[in-house]
Amino acid sequence: MEKTDQYLSLGxxxxxxxxxxxxxxxxxxxYYAEVSPSDFTEDMLMEYLLYLAKTLGC
Known part of the structure; x- marks a missing residue:
């Protein structure tokens, strides 16, 4: 989280x-508490985005 914060600050x-x-x-x-962020796949991210769209209406 801190590293992401630093990258965003540079932007x-x-x-x-x-x-x-x-x-x-x-x-x-x-959402993916059992998975290390370094193990995220494109399919996992797409699944999460679909969850946001279908379940939460985002």
Whole structure:
């Protein structure tokens, strides 16, 4: 999380954008709590995005 925060800070994103991105990243990490982030696959990320779209209406 800290490394992501640092990368976003380098991009000159607003504090609100950084906060929102980190919040969404936390949700993703909770969704796949049993998986190391380094083991995420494109299919897993697509599954999560479909979950957001179908279940939460995002």
């Amino acid at each position: 000159h994103y607003s504090i609100h954008t950084v906060r929102n991105y980190l919040s969404e990243l936390r949700y993703l990490l909770v």
